Amino acid sequence: MSDKTSYTTRFSYASADVGGQLVFCFISFYLLKFYTDVYGIAAATAGTIMFAAKFIDALDAPIWGIIFERTNSKWGRSRPWFLWLSGPFAVFGALTFVTPELTTNAKIAYAAVTYVIVNVLYTGINTPVTAILSSLTANPNERVVLTCWRMFGSKLGVLIVNLSALPIVAWLGGGDDRKGFMLTVPIYAAAAVLLFLMAFRNLKEVVKVESPPQGALSGFGALKGNWPWWLIFFSSFAFWIAFISRVSAAPYFFEYTLGRKDLVPTAFALDFISLGTVFMLPWFCRLTSKKNVWALGLAGMLVGQLLVAWGLAQGNSVPVIMTGWAIGFLASGAAMAMPFSVLSDSVDYGEWKTGIRAPGLLAAIGAAFCLKAGAGLGGATPGWILGACGYQPNVAQTDAVLRGIELSVVWLPAIFLVLAVVPVLFYGKYERMEPQIRAELEKRRAHAIT
Template identity: 70%
Template sequence: MNRTSLTTRFSYAASDVAGQLVFCFVSFYILYFYTDVYGLSAAAAGTVLLVARLFDAIDAPLWGVVFERTRSRWGRSRPWFLWLCAPYAGFGVLTFLTPHVGETAKIAYALITYVAVSVLYTGINTPTTSILSSLTSDPRERVTLTCWRMYGSKLGVLLVNLSALKMVAWLGHGDDRRGFLFTIPFYAVGSMALYLLAFRNLKEVVPDDSPRSPALAGFRAIRGNKPWFIIVASSLFFWIAFIARVSTAPYLFEYTLGRKDLIPLANGFDVISLGTVLLLPWLCHRTSKRNAWLLGLAGMVAGQLVVYAGLAHGHSVSLVMTGWALGFFASGAAMAMPFSVISDSVDFGEWKTGIRAPGLLTAIGAAFCLKAGAGLGGAIPGWLLAATGYHANTTQSASALMGIQLGAVWLPALFLVLAMIPVAFYGRYERLEPEIQAQLASRRTSTPVARGST
């Protein structure tokens, strides 16, 4: 195995800490912010999140085309850390600005800022995934680097979950509008600094001498790329489930359990997912990537069932927290595996079509799925809350409490089961990896100028 340096590993981890400092703050708290702080109805908030996802259907492929045509002295993926870190951080701050305007203008402002930060997140997060295939050609080392990335991701999530609401309360002095606005700049500045660190230290070392191809040529790498379609389907369902789970946590703990004080701890349990991330290289070696992936998803389903058991047995806080922790523990493998194998699907596309398109395949296969899942995972619970009679900052009706339970327990469980179905078919393509790597290495040695042609 071709080992990468500690500097590369730490810097790759830093790139995901950077992304999570803003994205986690937005995705975990935006629905609650819109309904209970900014004053939008649950239906309007859900619609804002959905409309933003419609833009993803356009912006992810466009970003992919841009990435495929990027050529610079720093490489194809790396320069985007430099170019987009400031706009991404800036719009992250603007998303939590609360202008005192009418209801229609509020919705318009929320839509514009949320769409902007979402589009920019695609632009800066996709290179974090696409650069992986350029950092090493070794599939096992890619799993290791993905684990380091997950360490960074979980560290970023932990920092936000343990500190965000406390900072909102401390800086807001009882005014959550002021608190959110004064808190987000801290995460935005940290995000910029870490992206610049990643830009400085990450180097694209895998040879890529393919000429700049026509704008739409990269889409041909999708044709017949069945492992990529498996990754896309499973990832989309996973992110809907994951974000539905965390975005409804404030409602579950405040209104159903009457324990608002547990919200930071509950979502802070995300850090224990590092347990499965640490075991991931060993699991993949001892079993397979497919089995490790399925194990993570199945463990999350089990966690949802334990949460339900806690709610059904007298709202047992200890049992609910146990299920919540189990779900997060298992999520480490379920979340990490798609980010690792997306690089293998880039190799599969090159092997099958002669076209290497890491930017496009990761823009749609990773960033689009994450964002679309995050939007739908926030929008669907919002609609459930609206349909069941939820009203912010008041005692909830039995119908509204059922809507909260559906959004926090059964909606995530359903989509996690759906995510398992395509993964069950991944093994046959995983077994092809040694043959694919050998043939690609032979092509790069004997006919370097031919790559990019069919």
């Protein structure tokens, strides 16, 4: 039987991430500025909301993981969650951008509650996208291919939002951004539901491992001695702090530092060029190791950050800054995709090492927790910095605020990109063990069947 997946599987796997990004991209790229400039919440308060919500959401990731591991349905472990959670996720994604007329404290409470719930639901629906990968194929190389398709879906969703969202907000709002966001986000949320249902219909969990009954917490045993998973965890956590800080502060950077608010859609749409590295990942990984591709992606993002800093030093040179911005996004394709790919390999390592296969739990903590906790810190820190510097929306900013914006866009991401590279340098040892692990697992499963 061939390990090669069908194009139906590949397209459907990609569709799940298109659906997720149609809502989550709105939140990651625009919510901080929406809170401060549209809904009238103070920058520091908005940052605290985002941090607190992500902290709560990060804590629920292991709970989701336990739930996923104990899911036993006719559709499998991961697949049914696309059906069950797509509707609630879409509803609360839309409610996050509704702006009821409330007192200041009530506004804060409403923003916090809706933001917490949509993030909890995103963990619930996005973690199975990661967890199901180890069940779609047992071939590590084919997993890289599927990850490329998933990243294509993710970047396509981001591109759609960044090219169309603000123009549609302006068109439907007629100059009223509150009305514009309230009418626009439900359109994308409805599309997300349809795409998740496509993934539910077409994806099949073909790698089935029969496990003895386990206690609710037994899946945590797969973390014991699972060093490749821990390396992925620490690198991914630092990466998401860097990435989300960069994009959260970008609207302020282009509007106030460069005086080019018109460049915001273009700057965000450049994320799509990361597919230039994503689609080359299978070839890159054959040419060299997955470790090297992963590390070079992070290093390329760091080079992009330094180019942006150099452009600022050259009198805010827009060509230099946009070149650095583009290089950062191009390199982010490898930096973002590789952890999702190798995470499924760490599931195999955990099974080989401990006898416990826990794809849902390892994906929930290794991917969802890192994304949410990292995004929480990455999104909150610029808000805190701007609040400490005295940011006021829709006015000329002081030198202190401009320095805070530069810190948030350039130097904070650069520091965490350096921290993200360090664990990757130790991953090669475990990558070289993959053929041995796969062969031994196949023997164990064959023996268990007989």
